[in-house]
Amino acid sequence: MIDFDPFATIIEGHLDHVSYFNEETHYTIAKIKTSGVENPVTVVGFMAAVRPGESLRISGTWETHPKYGQQLKINNYEVTLPGTVEGIKKYLESGIIKGIGPSMAGRLVGHFGEMTLEVIEKNPERLFEVPGIGKSKAASIESAWKNHHSVRNLMQFLSEMGVKTSYCGRILKAYGDNAVDILRENPYLAAKDIPGTGFYIADAIARKLGFMQDNPERVSACILHILEQRANDGHVYLYGSRLIEKCRDIFNIGYDEAIDGAYNLSETGEIVIEKKSDHFEEDALYLKELHDAEAGLAQRLLAYLSIPTAPFKIAQDDITGKVQKKLAIKLSREQLDVLEGVLSHRIAVITGGPGTGKTTLIRSLAAIFDFEGKKVELAAPTGRAARRLTEVTGRKAQTIHRLLGYNAMDGYFDRNRDNPIEAEAVIIDEASMVDTLLMYNLVAAVPVNSVLILVGDIFQLPSVGPGNVLSDMIDSGKIPVFYLNKIFRQAEESPIIVNAHRVKDGEFPVFEKPDGSVKITEFCFIEQNKSDRIPPVIVELCRKTIPDTFGFDPVEDIQVLTPMHKGIAGTLNLNQVLQKALNPNPSIVEAMGSRFKEGDKVMHLKNNYQKEVFNGDIGTVVEINGKKKQLYINYYGRVVGYDFEELDEVSPAYAISVHKSQGSEYPVVIIPLVTEHYMLLQRNVLYTAITRGSKMVILIGSKRAFEIALKNDKPRERLSGLKKKLETYSRL
Structure with missing residues (x-):
């Protein structure tokens, strides 16, 4: 029962229409x-799950709208169930209870009369008395x-x-029928139990319920939230001084x-505090999961x-001769030296920019293990990269996640130290994208008597998730690295590859000069x-200039980064502007x-193992079902359904962040550069964006923004302790 404000206006009636x-x-x-009133009363405010015909008791304040006149602004409301036979019949006929339509409503009310709603709620077993209602139907009505x-x-409750x-x-989904009672008792449980938005739900409810700002439950939830947010920004830990500030x-x-x-x-084991001195401000605070992963990763890498x-x-x-013959390739002296070096270690890193032959080496390594009769597995961090x-190796x-056998039901990997991957060699491409948690789970599942080869471009952006794993491994000097x-x-004939290397080295690209007939070239500014x-220039490029001149599809082939x-x-x-220009679907x-x-091009934003859709997967909206409140997306030939309330996991993808583009390649890439993006105008961001284009790269913006990005060769700091742990543990 709601406590209505005694000074507010209270009206009772039934909902005529919305x-x-x-x-x-x-x-x-x-x-x-x-x-007793001829004309319906207009009410405005937040009301949930109400239908025309329902009886309502509303508390509110009168206000006069300049256009629509007098209306009651809702403060609180409650639904009052009908008590008359006719009222109950109309209530059930409205379809408000799934499985009860007009015919069923008539039979129920005809049998139970004014007791109908009480029977459904308190004695559902009596529903069998109504002809045509069996055990299954009664259970579904209940x-x-x-x-x-x-x-x-x-x-x-949420509205209030x-x-x-x-x-x-x-x-x-988290709390079932007891949700309101649980949230009233301890709203901060939601911060732990509901990923992503749980903290904001919890804090809003707690404030409304009168929780003090220094309530221990609130303080704990805030600290965990801060550490989780920092992890989302790529940091593995946070200094005590920054925690105090935040x-x-x-x-x-x-x-x-x-x-x-x-x-x-x-003390409860939810975080780990690594002591750096006698002052809390200098200590490193970790979420326990991240600390265990980072420490375990360092130990396992050294074990190889x-x-x-x-x-x-x-x-x-x-064997290298046989491989070259089998693959019909000619390896350079540098590639042969790298092969020899890699094959002399249980773990190794291969790094290089575009056009340096990383894919050729992956093919060669896999073929060598084939000749040796050893099983080899190839994997990458994302579905797109895999x-x-x-495509480029001709191998599975x-x-x-799939290599490790992720189990969506319990949230764990089937493959681990006790149940390792059954392969003598594992090769990981796009290794710079692998974060601390995933790399730890990978090395835990690859036996130390197998071979683990990590291939990546160290100059690209680090992983979206926490950590700077590949860079830390290389910078530690403890892991064999081959360049x-x-x-x-x-x-060398590709202006995209040549200019990507120029950008990597901080040099201004060399742009092709347009001839009189074609204004856009393979690499242009x-x-x-x-x-x-x-x-508007980007819209024109996507909608007309590029498709008309070069035949590329504006949605499938062109990606704005x-x-x-x-x-x-x-x-x-x-x-917003590209959706309006490229998708007229109503x-x-x-x-x-x-x-x-x-018809929209969309991207999934975070790993969802139940749906088997992963961070960065791009698909197309194929159906919107307003009645079921569901939207369906085709990902690479597999259709996945989303409830409307799950759509914060999806975003339009005509334009995506450079970070989200990692591991992907697009025929055409368009990159806007503006000084307003000053904080992220960095050389490795620009380099990563350019290397995503396979046939055409178009940069658009100011030369000043371009110059800022080229000069800024200091990546944003990531707090990660892997390098230090590798150095420390190697001395033990």
């Missing part, structure tokens, strides 16, 4: 028919009734707490409370080095100093802050 309803926020404009009231109660009711589905500035938590909260979490490699059955010169690896490649520097003749002119999400040349704005849904149309 004039406006926002699916995401549940903001409603409706007409309420009250007894379940639908409970679900309806659970949803309604939770939505009403000022929390978006679009989170209802996730909360019910607790103070963001959450109004005092110095002593922050330190006490951190030590409490350390402690076991000598097995001798080859065939002389190395003979598919590309399959898979994601690292490919020579650009091959065919690659369109100078545009006015940022607001960049989106930008450093940031915000701003006029960020992903958010560019996706079938549309607005959910979780984004607008989706059938």
Whole structure:
């Protein structure tokens, strides 16, 4: 029962019709028919899970709209179940309870009369008394009734707490019918149990319920949230001084409370505090999972080095000769030296830029293991990178998650130290994309008497997830590293590859000069100093210039890559303008802050193992079902369904961040460069973006922004302890 404000206006009546309803926020404009009043009353505010015909009791304040006149602004409301036979019949006929239509409603009310709703709620076993209702039907009616009231109660509770009711589905999935009671008792449980948005839900509810800012549950939740956010930014740990600052500035938590909260979490085993000195401010604070992964990774990497490699059955010169003949290739002296070096270790890193022959070496290594009768597995961090690896090698490649046998039911990998991968050699491509947690799980599952070869471009951006694994391994000086520097003749003829290496070295690219007839070339720069002119130029390039001149598909072949999400040349704005220009389809849904149309190019934003869709996978919206509130996306021939409330896992992908493009290759890449993106105008960002294009790269923006990116060769700092642990553990 809701406590209504005694000074507010209270009206009772039934919902006549809904004039406006926002699916995401549940903001409603409706007409309420009250007894004794001829014209319905207009009410405005947040109402969830109500249907025309339902009886409502609403508390609110009168206000006068300049256009629509007097209306009642809703403060609180509650649904009152009908008590008359006719009212109950109309209520059930509305379809509000799944499985009960007009015919079934008539039979139920005809049998139970005014007791119908009480029977459904308290004595559902009596439903068998109604002709045509068997055990299965009775159970489905009982379940639908409970679900309806659970949803309604939770939505009403969330509305009162000022929390978006679009989170209802996730909360019910976590807590079921007891969701409201659980959240009232300890809202901060949601911070742990509901990934992504749980903390914001928890803190909003707690504030409304009167939790003090220094409540220990709140302090713990805030600290864990801060560490999780830092992990999302790529950091493995956070210094105590920064934790104190963030607790103070963001959450109004005092110095002593922050330190006490951190030590409490350390005692419960949720975080690890690595002592660096006698001062908390200098200590490194880790989420326990990340600390265990980083320490375990360092130990396991060093374990590979402690076991000598097995001798080859065939002389190395003979085997490389056979490989070159089998693959119809000619290896350079540099490549032969790298092969010899790699094959003399249990673990090794191969790094080089585009056109230096990394793929050729992967093919050669796999063929050598074939000749030796050893099973070899090829894998990459993402589905896109694995598919590309399959295409260029002609061999089966898979994601690292699939190689490790990720079990979506319990959230663990089937392959581990006790159940290792059954292969004598494992080769990982795009290794710079692998974060600390995934690399730890990989090395735990690859036996130390096998061979693990990591191939990647060290000059590209680091992983999206926490850590700087490949760089730390190389910089530690403890892991064997082999460099490919020579650009091959065919690659030397590609302006994309040549200019990518120039950018890597901090040199200004050499642009082809357009001839009079074709304004766009394979690698070109369109100078545009006015940022607001960049989106329309990109639209024209995608919609007309490139397709008409070169025959590329505007959606399938062209990818816009930008450093940031915000701003006029960020992903958010560019996706809006490109969606409008490239997809005229009227079938549309607005959910979780984004607008989706059938035919849209979209990207999945985080690993979802239940759906078997991974961070960075790109697909096409093939169906929007408003009745079921579901959207369907085709990923590489496999259709995956999403409830509307899950659509924060998906984003339009006409324009994506450079970080999200890693491991992918596109025929045409368009890269906007504006000074507003100053924080992310970095050489390795620009280099990564350029190396995503296979046939055409178009840069558009100001020369000033270009120069800033070229000069800025200091990547954003990532707090990672792997390098130090490799150095320390190697001395033990």
